Amino acid sequence: MKSTFAIDLEKMSRTANVGIVVLFLLAGAAGHFASFYFHFLTVAFFLLVLLNVYWRHVQTSHALLANFGWLAQLRYIVESIGPELRQYLFASDTEERPFSRVKRAEVYRKAKGLDATAAFGSLLSYDRTELKLRHSFYPVDEDELEPFDVAIGASRQLDTTYHIRHPIMISAMSYGALGQNAVRALARGAKQAGATMNTGEGGHPKYHLMEGCDLIFQMGTAKFGVRTADGRLDEDKLAALAALDAIKMVEIKLSQGAKPGKGGLLPKEKITPEIAELRGVTMGQDVVSPAHHVECVDAESTVAFIGCVQRVSGLPTGIKFCLGRPDEFRALVQEMKRQGTVPDFITVDGGEGGTGAAPVSFLDEIGLPLFEALPLVHRILLDEGIRDRLAIFASGKLISAGKQLQAMSLGADVAYSARGFLLALGCIQALQCNQNTCPVGITTHQPELQRGLDIATKAQRVANYIEALHHDHVELLAAMGSSSARLLSEENVYAPSQGPVSWPVREPS
Template sequence: MSSLSVDLHKLSKFVNLALPVLVIGFLLAGKYVHFYFHFLTVAFLFLTIANVFYLFVQDQHPLLRNFGIVAQGRYLVESIGPELRQYLYSSDTEERPFNRIERSEIYRKAKNIDSASSFGSQKNFDTSEIKLRHSMYPSSHDDLIPYSLTFGEERGLKTAYTITKPMMISAMSYGALGQHAVRALARGAKLAGIAMNTGEGGYPKYHLMEGCDLIFQIGTAKFGVRNDEGYLDDEKLRELAGKDEIKMIEIKFSQGAKPGKGGLLPKEKITREISELRGVEMGKDVVSPPHHKECTDKTTTVAFIKHVQEVSGLPVGIKFCVGSPQQVDDLVQEMVDQDVFPDYISVDGSEGGTGAAPKSFMDRVGMPLFPALSSVNRILCKKGVRNRLKLLAAGKLINPGRQILAFAMGADAVYSARGFMLSLGCIQAMQCGNNTCPIGITTQDPALQRGLDIGTRSVRVKNYVNNTMHDLEELLAASGERSLDDLSIDNLFIPEDSTLAPLVHDKYIDSKH
């Protein structure tokens, strides 16, 4: 070791010895020099006591037991590590789930400022990046066909629901989000003219306040429409479906953040109001069951979809994260056999992230969006039933660049949740499950929600939608197609090394209809 260095082992030994010696020194100084020294006596006495506690009493932390109070410095500095990394040390491209470049694109769109970038992309142009193929002869804007998608038209429903923008706010419940965030999103959705999914949070009291179009989600616990045994209460569903704002019903089978597992609402976030809207107890984590009680196999699942369609009278979609394409294939076959189709299928990629989930589920379960979406689209095309329903996609589709890939892989419209959270001002503090969101989005704490102004935030939501739609149109025009519907996998450049490469040669998926 060089002559000038810090040996933390020796430093800690020195401090452990110095503390009691200092106490005695200050005690004597207080006695013989001036009584004011006793302020130091007391302070160092307390530090000594804490140190003794670390070294000899507690047995939870080996580091503190070996080195005492100096080791506390490690925990102190480590505790602000996430902030320091985000503020200073992480590069623009290395953060997860969204790096700084991706986040700032959303912020710029939400603030309605130019999001052009200069001097080249910071993406890796390696062998796995999928790109959109532009045409030598781009479409002119006048040639583009205005977007329109009608859910329920296949069944000839009178309540069929038409959207005119291909982007919707994905399922986030009141409970997961605070009321300010829910209302800002709902008002923004109304301003932008898009639909919003209520999430599985029970009666959508705050979602309903702003008068935007809603998709009511039925989770596995059926919050808001459950009876005491946890089965569907037809009467409650009928009543909710009768509301003007509620345009569609979505049955959630699984979710990208935690496929194969029910939702989890940490007890810290359960206020009295939430317990009433959902019909659950306070003071306990609420764990939704992993599957709907009615649905134990493909037969009962399809029957349940039919039942919800009949009771609600609205377009009914289903949402799942794909585990095995074979199971999806079997389910679709069952739909064919029973001649019952949901009005849409929403494929959630395993990269989905809103919602508290065990880390192993967040990280390791379910198929990522693009291969999952392509598989589902291919299955539907193969069975010749692609025209019986609509296909939605979700999973990090926060920017137009990624969304257009989903459209080319078969999606008719896309959902985003975190994109909209970012548009509200989310700084990716990663505390959604702790009720401590510093921006006030995923918290029930009024003090933290205070800063989230519904009025200004809703305008940002609108800006985000409009600017994203604008970029999406530009991309579409560049591709030389006239509508999102015309896009296919042939519009994509998929490198040979990509897991999606085999799809390019699979001619089952050359057309959506």
């Protein structure tokens, strides 16, 4: 049925295109015969007519403008301010991605140390869509809880065995991805709270080391900071780094959730003398991170490489990956058993991506989500009998204590978060991490944008966030009637049948 109020765009735009010419002539006449002031309009319409002629008859790349002229430009203008309008005015508090305003506000609240209560019910769609924790009829007293302590490297009786004292660690974000102020604020906050921080794959962690917090050194596929000229492991450099007091563990990144199976490219324009020095690369040429470590071409060589890094560093050493095929992981675990080399921890990264810049096709379409991958990894390690020889770290949107405890129930020992800490630093989810234009000075190297990020203030927020999360952990654990996160199992999680995961959940019987 044709609506009575249907607008004939073609007719309207024809009127509009003729209209500005008429207006130009009218204004010109008025300027000439009435008052010269009318020529302000003459000039404006003259320029608009010129522009319109260009749009209609010269340019060929915009069909709408060629067909309809200046009226169509209004559409582009309105569309261009759409994201801001939606974020500020029209998006509801629970619908934004990756983090809704409700979730962000919760992190801000923790970081600022504000009141923790809300009233009149949950703002989330509570029923049948999300994982939930199960509480117990018999909560335990909070002072009966064991202090959080996960020992990494204990199964190999290492002198360097490292004890993780907080259930949440700062996940891998390199200097390069983050500006120096952001790195230092995170590191100082971690130091204040006694938490552990991952350096990311940015090479020698100069700014991380400045604040003296405990660090996990991450080695990406390009091995920045510990590479030879041809991208292999420089054992001397790794040994020298591992000897530093602040570096407690080494994480070999096999893949990451943002772009599993793909290497990054560091364009030569972004390689400053400082970056070249920290990462150990030469200036003036692009540096390609390979999709995998050159040493690791199959299960056998991968396990051998893990063993090599464990031997050279002398530190607890683990691997990080985003799970793709469980059968490949099982084969890798069997190879570990055959060679007698077991990593001290495994980091399971969710496939939906994080701070790392990645092609949209990789962010959106590849890699298992965390809550699918985590139980699979846990189960395979149990089946193969080496679960007790290593710890599992989980990462992927774990920005609240509830989500972290769900991950722990499904097999994780410790949770990692990166974006949670960015929010604690003041991230407003402008989604410009890859453009060097971060308006709050976190993922940018522009001094005038970093100016607003005060290290001391933000470090305190980071520490507050860690401590508030730990506080929530204690309260939730007590409510679940469990004296330690170690005792949690998947029976502590309720997974609705229409929920986000496919694995069968055992109902507690």
